[in-house]
Amino acid sequence: MIPAAFDYVEAESVDAAIAALTEHGDEAKLMAGGHSLIPLMKFRLATPGVIVDIGRMEGLNSIDDRGDHIAIGALTRHMSVETSELLGAEAPLLKHVASQVGDPSVRHRGTIGGSLAHGDPASDLPAAILALGATLVAKGPGGEREIAATDFFTGFLETALADDEMLTEIRVPKMAGAGWSYQKFNRRAQDWAIVGVAAVSNGSTSLSLVNMGPTPMRASAAEAAINGGGSIDDAAAAAADGASPPDDLNGDAAYRTHLASVLVRRALTEAQG
């Protein structure tokens, strides 16, 4: 619980952060809310040589109406997402999912950008971003680029971000009136999901899975079933197709497969109800 020694740089702008990342290479780590990074450092599972603190940077922490989508700054805290009226009207799934993250102190510190960039398959917000078909904006030395949520999560705790890139914004399509559901199955209020399912029904239905493989993922087979005219039960039966759920003290793969099916059924029933 005592981290190894590191150097500390506070970045006051996105460009300063990128410059620091460029200077220190893979020695450096951005720190936003620190609520995923610091625990890893305390266990000495992560031993970055340089911490680039972006947590106090101005800007990047507002939630704005941009016509067809809502733009959320990467440094927006979970608590701001959870209490946003704009999101409540236009993307209520995201607002709700933010309220399911950890406990209040975690939600006051953790940022949406940090949660996505961390790429933890057990986290809640990636599932919401996937189901909502959001777009992520990254900035690096070469400028800005957009990444579709479905292309963002590339491996266990790995994303499409390059070492010298910073996530700056999340763009969520407006979907007022769409059906939605988030089913988070966990033991204690503040815990990560053992399995989670997010669903959005807006003409067609999208489904995503939490903690069912090395990355946050869409439940493609279940989506195909329901969008191809199958029943909710058909979709539930296909919930874990293509997933590779972990075995741990919370449940083995077979149990997680079963849970995914129950939760997909519940999510679809709620989203389509």
Next chain:
Amino acid sequence: MTAVVGTPRLRKEDPKLLTGEGKYVDDIQVAGQLWMGMVRSPYAHARINSIDTSAAEAADGVAGVYTGPQLAEMGLWIAPLPCAWPVTDDMVNPEHYPTAMDEVHHVGEIVAVVLADSRYGAADAAELVDVDYEPLDAVASIAAARDGSATAHSAHETNKAYHWPLIPDPDALEAAFANATHTVTGEFVQQRLIPAAMEPRGVLAVPSPMGGDVTLYSSTQVPHILKVMIAATTGISEAKLRIVAPAVGGGFGAKLNVNPDEILAVTLANKLGRAVRWTETRSEAAFSTHQGRGQLQKIELAADADGKITGCRVHVDADMGAYMMLITPGVPLLGSFLYTGVYDVPAFGFTCDGYFTNLTPTDAYRGAGRPEASYAIERAMDLLALEVGVGPDEIRRRNYLGGGDHFTDMETASTLVFDSGHYSPNLDAALEMSDYAGLRAEQQRRRDAGDAKQLGIGLCTYVEICGLAPSRALAGLNYGAGGWEHAMVRFLPTGKVEVVSGSTPHGQGHETSWSMIVADKLGIDPDDVTVLHSDTAISPLGLDTYGSRSLSVGGVAISMACDKVIDKAKQIAAHQMEANPDDLDFAGGTFSVKGQPGAELPIQAIAFGAFTAHDLPDGMEPNLQEQVTFDPPNFAFPFGTHVAVTEVDTETGEVELIDYIAIDDCGNQINPLIVEGQVHGGIVQGVAQALYEGASYDDAGNCRNPSLMDYLVPSAMEMPNIKTGFTTTPSTSNPLGVKGVGEAGTIGSAAAVVNAICDALSPYGVTDLEMPATPQRVWNAINGGAS
């Protein structure tokens, strides 16, 4: 003054704690202090080939690096860490030193100690110590220990530590089973629990600038016991040791030990003449502080055709872990007497085998042996109810000691004498408060409707043993100390009162309760009472707090000391009022002469008179202070009925505790608010065992869930609104009629919860579930798999 005992009062100690003013060990800073950094074994069992400390020694800020053999050579100790409870004469007790000598026996055992001028520096330097281990086969479970193909200690040929029998009448027991109409057998796993007090353990040893005295600040429940034990282990005289337990953030038994870090801090500080400190990290806590439970139980009940129990036979295999800590081997014995519960059991037999494993040592944890016992008998009662075909309430009623009527001083088959009991009204109150009949109707409705969420109702009618202890009874169990408690009560010249308490609070609220007892006794305001404790320089005599003993031993001592103060004050009053002491009344803090209105003297005036000593009876010592050391004649036996209501999601196996009703009987109550707080906390700890917690190990002896992310300590969010009620059956073991309530909640709740889950799932043929009843286990059980 109106009486305060028996009325709810906010705790005196809370404003300080709630506003962050409480001073814990880690808050105390001393100039020139050195931090210990522990090099801990990553292996459960290994030989140490060599240790290279050179890189660590060369690191910035490092004052020294010491291996076990080096420390031994420095002569820092004269004996291994103590085990005060050698339960049998032939008990195996492997030598246990503060650091490993040549072989490690559990993950996290200290192999070397770094001293550095900062906590971070100590942690960094500890990583630089290079230890060459030769891994050995590990014994990572009781089953593996029994199997014996590997031994936990290379120096010992077997893993068996002891065999302890308690079979008062073997022939009667045999006959009971031979003649039984019904028999049931339950086999239960008491998983290991990580105590996880909110404040981790910590130590700070400060040598005095001259004279070789050392003050140890430790996050401990037992400063007095620690003083004796450190003296015995290190050879430093008690006279040169002062132990202070500052604010202690929870103990639950995990802080009643003599730990390697305590010995290391004291001896290194003494040797180097510098303050030495260490604060356990959360990750270390899972290895460096003892754990609770760790038993495999088999209980058999024999009964006649009506379900009346005729015999009870129990065998326990108990996991000692790698070493015998202070009372490790005795924990199962503390439970042994309670396997017959609140029932009239004519024939009883208990045997226990203790085994060594290559896991963190076990020792006392809230309830210490009694939650295990209560769990076994209360689960078995439900099995018997199913076997006989009556309800769980009815099977209990049919078997209550004394027929459920009030009794005092009743001998049980396990050879104890229960002080008092009155079980039927207690059960009735619980059934009524829980609307038991209504719950059963709702359960039936859900069963008939095939509801995905099935309802389960679980009962537990526990009894527990507290008030440790009559010293002679402890002698009979081979325990290495007595069970008395010391108290001193003194009037100060201004009329305020100072109480010195030998029992040592760590969250229980002694200051409040003792003030209330004293206030009523002496007729003064509770705010005029100051309670001193937890510092052996201020309170030199005491046996501390554990086993729900504080009130029924220490609180009684306080009350008795007040009686002696009043007696002495009466002598002074009689002398000053020129009356016969027998003609004096004492009420509301004032002495008055019978039949002489107006002839009055407040006790505060007498206190001042005792101070000036101008006018005292001939030969009387000029003070108003008295002390009492109370050794109780018997234990006290609180009891109660707990009702857990669970909703089981049959699709996912998730169990939700939707209601919890507890009717406890702890005899007379001093502060009902504190009683209720103890009941609440205790219940949560038992629910935690039933549903959430359990240290899990792989075959190599690695803990799979040492962090609070994976080791699921429940929070308020997981608990229903606990409903409490009380019956009052005064104890006959002490003049206050009090019993004790610190552990009762834990002793009653685990069985209630698991009984409720099994009750919900009885249509699925589920009769047992291993704790913690995780969703996966419950789902497997529903689907016919192994639980």
